[in-house]
Amino acid sequence: MYVLYPLIMKTKYTSIIDIAKQLNISKSTVSRALTGHPNVHAQTRKAVLDLAQQMDYQRNSLALGLTRHHTNTIGVLVPEFMSTYFPSVILGAQEVFQAAGYQVVICHNNESYDMEVANVKLLLSYRVDGIIASHTKETRNFDHFRLVQRHGIPLVFFNRVSEELNVPNVVVDDYSAALEAVEHLIKTGRRRIAHLAGPDSLINSRLRRQGYLDALKKHKIPIDPGLMLSYDLTIEKVRIYMKHFLELPAPPDALFAINDPTAIAAMEVVKEKGWSIPEDIAIVGFSNDFSAQLVFPRLTTVSQPTLDIGRESARLLLQELQSGAKPDYTNRKAPCVQLKTKLIIRDSSVRKPVVKKKGKK
Amino acid sequence: MYVLYPLIMKTKYTSIIDIAKQLNISKSTVSRALTGHPNVHAQTRKAVLDLAQQMDYQRNSLALGLTRHHTNTIGVLVPEFMSTYFPSVILGAQEVFQAAGYQVVICHNNESYDMEVANVKLLLSYRVDGIIASHTKETRNFDHFRLVQRHGIPLVFFNRVSEELNVPNVVVDDYSAALEAVEHLIKTGRRRIAHLAGPDSLINSRLRRQGYLDALKKHKIPIDPGLMLSYDLTIEKVRIYMKHFLELPAPPDALFAINDPTAIAAMEVVKEKGWSIPEDIAIVGFSNDFSAQLVFPRLTTVSQPTLDIGRESARLLLQELQSGAKPDYTNRKAPCVQLKTKLIIRDSSVRKPVVKKKGKK
DNA sequence: ATTTATTTTGGGAACGATCCCATTTTTTTG
DNA sequence: CAAAAAAATGGGATCGTTCCCAAAATAAAT
Numbered sequence: 001m002y003v004l005y006p007l008i009m010k011t012k013y014t015s016i017i018d019i020a021k022q023l024n025i026s027k028s029t030v031s032r033a034l035t036g037h038p039n040v041h042a043q044t045r046k047a048v049l050d051l052a053q054q055m056d057y058q059r060n061s062l063a064l065g066l067t068r069h070h071t072n073t074i075g076v077l078v079p080e081f082m083s084t085y086f087p088s089v090i091l092g093a094q095e096v097f098q099a100a101g102y103q104v105v106i107c108h109n110n111e112s113y114d115m116e117v118a119n120v121k122l123l124l125s126y127r128v129d130g131i132i133a134s135h136t137k138e139t140r141n142f143d144h145f146r147l148v149q150r151h152g153i154p155l156v157f158f159n160r161v162s163e164e165l166n167v168p169n170v171v172v173d174d175y176s177a178a179l180e181a182v183e184h185l186i187k188t189g190r191r192r193i194a195h196l197a198g199p200d201s202l203i204n205s206r207l208r209r210q211g212y213l214d215a216l217k218k219h220k221i222p223i224d225p226g227l228m229l230s231y232d233l234t235i236e237k238v239r240i241y242m243k244h245f246l247e248l249p250a251p252p253d254a255l256f257a258i259n260d261p262t263a264i265a266a267m268e269v270v271k272e273k274g275w276s277i278p279e280d281i282a283i284v285g286f287s288n289d290f291s292a293q294l295v296f297p298r299l300t301t302v303s304q305p306t307l308d309i310g311r312e313s314a315r316l317l318l319q320e321l322q323s324g325a326k327p328d329y330t331n332r333k334a335p336c337v338q339l340k341t342k343l344i345i346r347d348s349s350v351r352k353p354v355v356k357k358k359g360k361k
Numbered sequence: 362m363y364v365l366y367p368l369i370m371k372t373k374y375t376s377i378i379d380i381a382k383q384l385n386i387s388k389s390t391v392s393r394a395l396t397g398h399p400n401v402h403a404q405t406r407k408a409v410l411d412l413a414q415q416m417d418y419q420r421n422s423l424a425l426g427l428t429r430h431h432t433n434t435i436g437v438l439v440p441e442f443m444s445t446y447f448p449s450v451i452l453g454a455q456e457v458f459q460a461a462g463y464q465v466v467i468c469h470n471n472e473s474y475d476m477e478v479a480n481v482k483l484l485l486s487y488r489v490d491g492i493i494a495s496h497t498k499e500t501r502n503f504d505h506f507r508l509v510q511r512h513g514i515p516l517v518f519f520n521r522v523s524e525e526l527n528v529p530n531v532v533v534d535d536y537s538a539a540l541e542a543v544e545h546l547i548k549t550g551r552r553r554i555a556h557l558a559g560p561d562s563l564i565n566s567r568l569r570r571q572g573y574l575d576a577l578k579k580h581k582i583p584i585d586p587g588l589m590l591s592y593d594l595t596i597e598k599v600r601i602y603m604k605h606f607l608e609l610p611a612p613p614d615a616l617f618a619i620n621d622p623t624a625i626a627a628m629e630v631v632k633e634k635g636w637s638i639p640e641d642i643a644i645v646g647f648s649n650d651f652s653a654q655l656v657f658p659r660l661t662t663v664s665q666p667t668l669d670i671g672r673e674s675a676r677l678l679l680q681e682l683q684s685g686a687k688p689d690y691t692n693r694k695a696p697c698v699q700l701k702t703k704l705i706i707r708d709s710s711v712r713k714p715v716v717k718k719k720g721k722k
Numbered sequence: 723a724t725t726t727a728t729t730t731t732g733g734g735a736a737c738g739a740t741c742c743c744a745t746t747t748t749t750t751t752g
Numbered sequence: 753c754a755a756a757a758a759a760a761t762g763g764g765a766t767c768g769t770t771c772c773c774a775a776a777a778t779a780a781a782t
Contacts, residue, residue, distance in 0.1 A: 016769070025731075027732090027768090027769085028771085029731060039731085040729095041730060041731090058485050059486050060767090061487045062427045062487065063768035066427060066768080066769070087442045291655050386761075387763075388739085389764095399759095400761085401759090421738050427738080
């Protein structure tokens, strides 16, 4: 059915024309006064500025964007923000964008592919100047991002990046970080190390899994396919899979989880079963979420420089924006910034040595 | 210095005129085809739609908004999103807005007043149709929100609402919830109950404090002003104040904290000092953050229906939007929805009775 | 006092869409 | 088959800006 939207009652916003009429001058002069153009009489400027203030003048960015062909606005696209990861990245990005005079609007899709597509088109239709994004776990088709590229809008991916799209990236070395984490487990004596991997649609999930596998291989530990499961990042599945692991005839003595929420949910299952961490089973997560230091026992995990990931993404985008806005990477490889992670060893992975308490002071 | 922005190179976006020219028809017809107007020949419509697809046509919302005087877009303003509170509220709001056909953009100010003002003006300048907001802890001047009202843009506050602004609200009964929480402490035998309150700029901070005071009064417990401190919600301050509490000649045997992050930071200090929770001191938080169930011992807290807070805020705004867009509350009181909280008693507040372990199975 | 430079203003096109009001084309009706 | 009704199209105003170009007003130079 075709809906004819009623033209909403005459807007209450004042326009420069309203001001011009009041003052009996032309809109051009008002515009100049408002934007700080030098060629306008001091007295006129003051009159305009005062009246604008008094009339609650609020520049119309729609009209501005329409004439100027750009909007000084950056879109940020994230799949979720219940963990601290994305909020923190956004914080970092915002810091840089603000300093550069750009406004930031955030779009959130709750891991829904359809929502992501809709949001990309929304940002495009509002003619944002650039987009930084991390795709959803459902995203397998990247056409909507290609659309962004075709329109010549700078685009930067972080964390969840795409191999099939040649776009500037900000990532960490997931592979090595995972390898290091699993090696840590091996070095502390674990042999049956399970892995709860994320969906294959996420590149960092694949890389972390590869790191896991290669760590085992490197230390000549036979790979038991029954100890590795990919799942869709929903907490319920963690519980099912973790129970399954623990009821195995030869259960694992360690778990490397794709991320901290997974690790924490797994810990819950372990505790319910009455096993103790890390004595019976060691647990390692990924990302150093805020909650990792709160759980009991405190979770060993890989910390990511989230603020810097945000800052770097913003810088990369700014660079595109300034380089004449022609991010054409058909021939050369788009820049990729790789930031450092750090393995944070806490209580969930190392058995406490029985040690005499050192008297302090 | 006056900067003359260069007119960015001719946009790569296709317009309806481009399509019209290709097809040798008028832009009016193209517009009609694209918007689904019934009076357009099926054949013409198909041709337009196909070509639009092929040319990557992306409707220009700036132009649309300019002519239509509204944008089908809602702005959401939040002060922070490192805790799960605001993300969860946003989730709920987004659900309702989407169903109603509205787009949502989120602005985040990291508890900065200046940023909040800037964001309000940004949203206004983009002519959003409505705003839902929770103000920063720094906000004492509400002129920017009054500006929103003066422009006739529907506005809804949630959680952190303002008394001096007659705006539709979604809140919980902070006063009663706090009273109940403190009564719980009293009933479990605590007598020296400390309170770490938030800044006075936040109404829920004031209400929770009043609930705390009245609970003591109700149970005839003398109020010790030395056991109550207001602070600015930064973690460092929690540490300082909590240490201070613990070193008092007569230290508290319980703490009621303004929110969960505060409670959790306080727990940290308690543990460092070697005291045990809840034996030596009971701790109660507020909001039932995700992390409340993760800390050790698990935190007693007041749960808030965050998703519903978001949904209700959205519904309230939608109502304004539909009621002819004249939210004039100069005479009558704006609607206020109050949602239910629930005290969640966990391990941080009740001493475990020594009990024989019940054998399972 | 002219002429020349400089400062300050105004007029109007442009941006990309919608929608009202013709006008043209097609279909239906008597 | 003519007249009336319905369907499909086109033309142009409009929204609120910026900016180019020309015109007017003022200041500086000869």
